Amino acid sequence: MSLTVIGVRHHSPACARLVAATIRALRPAYVLIEGPSDMNGRIGEMLLGHELPVAVFTNYADGERRHGSWAPFCAYSPEWVALQTGHETGAELRFIDLPAWHEAFADRSNRYADAELRYAEAVDRLCTMFGVDNTDALWDHLVEMGPQEEIAERLTAYFDLIRGESAAGESDTAREAYMAGWLRAARAHAGDRPVVAVVGGFHRPALLRLAEGGPADWPPVPDLPAGAVVGSYLVPYSFRRLDAFAGYQSGMPSxxxxxxxxxxxxxxxxxxxxxxxxxxxxxxxxxxxxxxxxxxxxxxxxxxxxxxxxxxxxxxxxxxxxxxxxxxxxxxxxxxxxxxxxxxxxxxxxxxxxxxxxGARLGRLHPDTPLPPLVHAVTAELERHGLDRSGEITVDLLDPRDRERSRVLHRLRVMAIPGYARSTGPESGLDPALVETWTLRDEGSRLVALIEAGGYGATLPAAVEARLAERVAESPGDLAALAAVLFDVALSGVGELTGDVLEQLGHGVAAGTDLAELGRVLSVVLALWRHDELFGTAGTAALGVVVEAATRRILWLSDGLHGPGRPADPKRIRAVVAVRDAVLHGRRAGVLPAAAVEVAGRVAVDRAAPPDLRGAFYGLARVVAAAVLTDLPGVPGLPTPAEAVRGAFAGGTAGDWLAGLFGVARETVLAVDGMLPLLDDLISGFAADDFLVALPALRQAFEFFPPRERETIADRLLDRRGMTGSGRALLRVPATPEVVAAGMALDELVERRLSAAGLGTGER
Structure with missing residues (x-):
């Protein structure tokens, strides 16, 4: 019987009108639509009476890839109009394209990617001929604004020219062969009634040719690969996501x-x-x-x-x-x-x-629309934990019930479900914060996000594990990203993923060259390894392996690192702090104090090493020796604290060296008898100009002291000078230190010039 193939542009009002008029005029036995054939048993869901736009979202996962795809529909999408009009006229409806998870769509996030975009030469010729800028303006000129009685002829001419004699790519060839099988089967089963097919215009010439002859059985839906998991659901969509100006390349702008x-x-x-x-x-x-x-x-x-x-x-x-x-x-x-x-x-x-x-139009699903299990599982979780209402909540991580609520919220955060924002709480395994503050809001886009997240798993923990595993695969060698994943594993309470993360971390640590990133990884992993009361990860062998490997890698990179290294690098200093903590607390993980002290001694006396690193490793050697070892075996020539401090001041690198020292060992060094008076004398001995130059580095060094300790130092300095007053008040001088130092330099300059002119003190 007769076959009418309507080639359309997706999301085109003119094409949608032509489709509706053709179906109503022919009243076909079958209406065949370019769409995922695995949805044929669920076409009834498309007819429930949704508020458009909506989309069919498909999530596919196997051992090698995860793929998400959307097939969006709005009121003027020809495919949507074909569904509705075909249903009204009593036609049998069939989607005839390969499923969205098929390898033919592996490089697309949207099944309606316009094929003609790959044949830009023909489009460019037409744009030049008609004096328009691009495909969209050309389409409006020829079709949307053209005479409606000529639409069918114009579409045929347009798509025939676009396709020409060119062969489709491999993926489109597979799709066209599959769709042609549906066309042949529909003609064979239609009897004396017509068949209407609605397909992307690029495919029309090939389908008309392929529909002649060949098998007439209904094509089967392709089988899923072994071990693959797929889920397809309707989701609310938005005009914003449909807009080409927002990055959607498969349809019309505006x-x-x-x-x-x-x-x-x-x-x-x-x-x-x-x-x-x-x-x-x-x-x-x-x-x-x-x-x-x-x-x-x-x-x-x-x-x-x-x-x-x-x-x-x-x-x-x-x-x-x-x-x-x-x-x-x-x-x-x-x-x-x-x-x-x-x-x-x-x-x-x-x-x-x-x-x-x-436009701001948002779609809404009919209440009877089936939803993935994750939506129902999350709804139940939120109700069970009292998280199903808007407002601000405080969570005590030491309380078992609150800690479980925190894990639920972090799982939603990891899955990027909108409406759950944390304003306070631990940012890494190093953060001592034990209380979190969350703001819960009822977001209209939450259902969309939950449906789309449903492809990761049927329960929230399963979905989070899959998402975190995906982040690990996306971040090979990125130590900072992998450390963040590991902390999210702990916060979300999905420890089963730890082995996968640690395998990637192990590779990253072995190849890491950035001291700052290695230090962050070590800090986070060490904290997770030590603190069982919050995360349940203390003492695990796997975390211990990372602690030992990261410590060894930082020591190896630092030993022989040369360069000016000014100004002091706080991130590099924190890496040495992480090594210090690993040496003091990680011996069960295989960290050897003697090896760390040996490297620290070499770096501390290496005059070619950056001054902040020399100061940091000198502090490391002293801290470890004081806490773990009885002496300093294997570190010949390590100066005493007083000698080391005098050497730093003599070399003109006092501020940067002190920054490293104070960052790692401020308490140990200041506990040495006479150290504070020595520092006072050395700093007081600066000429005014030299002090002004050294001031920024000195300020950075003393910023490693918390406010209470800075106040104590100020009190002791006042006592040493026999002055009364408050150290706290001294630290709150209204003028900035730079202004004070500049004033001192000016006073000294004036004194020198007065003296040179014979007008100094005592000379009249």
Missing amino acids: PEYYQQLWDHGPESAARHLVTVVAGRLRGRGHPVSTADLIAARTTAEALALLRGHPVPARVDVLDGLASALVAEALDVPLPWSVRGALTAGQHPAVVEMTAALS
Whole structure:
């Protein structure tokens, strides 16, 4: 029987009208639609009466890849109109494309990626011929604004030219062969009734050819690969996600404009466009006068006449608005003159114009729509823990019930479910914070995120494990990212993933070259290894392996590291602090104090090493010797604290050296008899100019002391000088230290010049 194949552009009002009119006129036995064939048993879900836009979301996972894909529909999507109109006329409905998880879609996040984008040469020729900027403007000119009675002929000519004699790529060839099988089967089963197929226009010429002859049995849905898991569900969608200006490459830009075109026609859509843009600009504080709007409409109408449009098209109105509202020269092309996402550097008014045309429409699923198990599991979890309401909550991590609530919230955070924001709490295994503060809000996009997350697992812990494993695979060798994953493993209470993370961490540690990143990894892992009361990870053998490996790697990298190293690097100093803590607390993990002291002694006396690193490793040697060893075997020539301090001041690197020393061993060093007076004498001995130069580094060094300790030092210095007063008040001098130092330098300069002129003290 007769087969009518309608080639369409996805999300096109003109194509949608043609589809509806054709189906109503032919009343076919079958309506075949380019869409995932594995959804054929669930087409009833598409007919429940949703508020558009919606999308079919498919999540696929096997041992090697995870793939997410969306097939979005809005009211003017030809595929959606084919479903609704076909159902109204009593046709049997079939999706005829390969499932979204199929390898043919492996490089796409959206099944409706326009094939003609890969055949830009033909499109460019047409754009040049008709004097338009890009595919979207060309489409509007030829189809949306063209005579409606000529739409079918224009579409056929357009897509025949686009496809030409070119062969499709490998993935499209597989899809076309599969879809052709459905066309042949439908013709064979339709009897004397017609068949209508709605497919992307690029595929139409090939399908008409392939539909002749060959097997006439219904094609089977491809089998999933062994071990693969797939889930497909309807999700609410939004015009923002559908907009080409927001990065969606498979459809039309400015969905709100095309919705108006679908609902009310081109003339009303043009008027609405001006109204909504003016309203948005005024709402954002951009001045838009009545004269501006008159000028914009006049320009748009003139452009429409010049371009051969019966009424202003989308680009006519936008060009008119830009002409009236943007007086400055533009650094980048107007977004509607090029195809793709909105680029940086656009004029603020242009940004607001494109946002106004995007629209704020959000889809809503019918209440009877099936949802993945994760949605129900999370709903139950939230109710059980009292987290199903908006407001701010405080969680005590030492309380077992609160700690479980914290784990639920962190699992939602890891899955990027909106509406759960933590404002306070531990940021790493080093953070002593034992209380978290969370703000819970009822976000409209939460259901979408939960449905899309449902592909990771049926329960929240299972989904989090899969997501964290994915993050590990995405971050090979990225120590900071892997350390963050490991901490999320602990916060979420999904310790089963630890082995996978640690395997990647082991590889990263072995190849790590950044002391700061290695130090952070060591700090986080060591804290998790030590603190069982919060995370349940204390003393585990696997974490101990990472502690030992990271400590050894930091020591190896530091031994022989040369360079000026100024100013002092706090991150590098913190890496040595992490080694200190590993040596003091990680002997059960295999960290050897004697080996650390041996390296520390070499670095401490290496004059080519950066001064902050020399100071840090001198402090490391002293701390470990005082806490673990009775003496310093194997470290010949290590100076006494007083000798080391005098050497740093003599070398002109006092501030940077002290920063390293204080960062690692401030308490141990200051406990040495006479150390504070020695530092006082050495700093007081600076000439005013030298002190001004050294001041920033000295300030950085003393910032390693907490406020209480700085106040104690100030009190002792006042006592040493026989002065009364408060150390706290001394630390709160209204003038900055730089101003005080500059004043001292000025006083000294004045004294020198007075003395040179014979006007010094005692000389008159």
